[in-house]
Amino acid sequence: MIGVEWVRTMARYNTWQNDQVMTAIRRLPHAELTADRGAFFGSVLGTLNHIVWADMLWMSRFDGGPGPEVSQKQSAGTFPTGGAWEAARFKLDGRIRIWAAGLREIDLVGDLTWHSADDNATYRRSVGLCVTQLFNHQAHHRGQVHAMLTAIGVDPWVTDLPMLPGN
Structure with a gap:
């Protein structure tokens, strides 16, 4: 389905x-x-x-490291400020890249088999599908963030994969 280079x-x-998200939100007042935003x-x-919550959850399944300490329903309140989110995101992005480099x-x-505490069920799905879900979930919710920021006048950033530096 997928390969390590992907x-x-x-x-x-x-x-x-x-x-790019970090750069965009640094300009926003906390209230914004x-x-x-619905x-x-x-x-x-x-x-x-x-997004951080879900990435931590998937990474704990992939690399055996720590997962989130709260449920999905509590995930939106994990980090109370943009700075706290940014620090966690930076660390987690490093974790994802280190994991990917070692694949x-x-x-x-x-x-991959796991038990979901949120719905008290055990699942078994292909590893490739689960890894794809990690990245698809990020893009889906970042798209929502992009739309919310655009609506309040923040210049949107480039999201096109072919524009990824180094390609």
Whole structure:
């Protein structure tokens, strides 16, 4: 389904996109960052927090490291400020890139089994599908952030994968 070079490219893309988000939100007053904008996770910060929460969850399944300490329902409130989110995001992007750099093709073969505490169910899905979900989920919610920021007058950043520096 996917290969290690695709995963590494997506890890680089994720870092690039998050760096641009960081630049965009640094200019926002806290009230703008936390205002309810009608998105599924409420605010720009709530949505960004949810992405970190989900990335931590998936990474804990992939690399055996720590996962989030709260449930999905609490994910929007994980980091109370843009600066706290930025520090966590920076660290997590490094974790994702280190994991991707160490992948071998065989690591993307077979199934991943996990138990979801949020819905008290056990799942078994292909590793490739789960890794794809990590990156697809990020792009989906970053798109929501992009739309919210655009609506309040923040210049949108480049999101096109072919524009990824170094390609």
